[in-house]
Amino acid sequence: MSSSDVLIHLHQKAINLLREDANKIEKLIEVQMENLTTRKCPLYEEVLDTQIYGFSREIDFAVRAGLVSEAAGKEMISKLERNLAQLYEALGN
Amino acid sequence: MSSSDVLIHLHQKAINLLREDANKIEKLIEVQMENLTTRKCPLYEEVLDTQIYGFSREIDFAVRAGLVSEAAGKEMISKLERNLAQLYEALGN
Numbered sequence: 210m211s212s213s214d215v216l217i218h219l220h221q222k223a224i225n226l227l228r229e230d231a232n233k234i235e236k237l238i239e240v241q242m243e244n245l246t247t248r249k250c251p252l253y254e255e256v257l258d259t260q261i262y263g264f265s266r267e268i269d270f271a272v273r274a275g276l277v278s279e280a281a282g283k284e285m286i287s288k289l290e291r292n293l294a295q296l297y298e299a300l301g302n
Numbered sequence: 303m304s305s306s307d308v309l310i311h312l313h314q315k316a317i318n319l320l321r322e323d324a325n326k327i328e329k330l331i332e333v334q335m336e337n338l339t340t341r342k343c344p345l346y347e348e349v350l351d352t353q354i355y356g357f358s359r360e361i362d363f364a365v366r367a368g369l370v371s372e373a374a375g376k377e378m379i380s381k382l383e384r385n386l387a388q389l390y391e392a393l394g395n
Contacts, residue, residue: 215305219312219367226366259355266356267363273319274312274369 223276227267231289234260238293257293264289316369320360324382327353331386350386357382 210218237260241253265286271277277285303311330353334346358379364370370378 210305212303212305212308215308223367226363230363259352262352263356263359266359270319270323270360270363271367274316274364274367276367 220276223271224281227264227271227277227285230264230267231285231292234264234289235292235296239296242296261286261289261293313369316364317374320357320364320370320378323357323360324378324385327357327382328385328389332389335389354379354382354386 238257241256268277268282268286272279272282331350334349361370361375361379365372365375
């Protein structure tokens with residue numbers, strides 16, 4: 210593989226890993242939301258905040274390591290936040 | 303640069319970024335510990351846990367992306383935990 214092939218491979222791998230993680234967080238939150246009794250619980254808010262924080266640390270690292278562009282990183286966090294907000298809306302009504 | 307040069311460069315960059323982050327966490331915790339009134343505060347424990355969690359997410363991502371070996375990743379987390387424990391000991395006496 211040429212050096213640019215290696216970089217393209219690494220960038221793609223990084224994006225795939227981050228997407229997987231975002232999906233895992235959405236699934237985790239969805240399962241928690243389905244349990245209505247926990248939805249208004251402060252502990253649940255904390256789980257949500259911690260997950261988003263952990264994901265933002267991963268993104269930040271990937272951007273600094275040059276694996277993901279800053280714009281792509283921001284977009285992935287915004288997308289996760291939007292999806293979680295939609296999930297909350299959908300289950301809250 | 304050859305493809306192996308690119309990889310070596312990326313691995314070294316990843317290690318340097320993670321070391322910087324571990325140092326930042328140590329500094330943050332040190333500053334907080336110097337403020338004796340907060341040391342026994344539950345909020346302080348939470349800051350510590352959150353920082354270590356964020357760092358472990360970064361390490362986990364770096365390992366999965368193939369930038370850092372699993373052994374090196376574990377060693378970096380252990381080292382941070384050891385340093386923070388020593389800091390706590392040193393200031394606690």
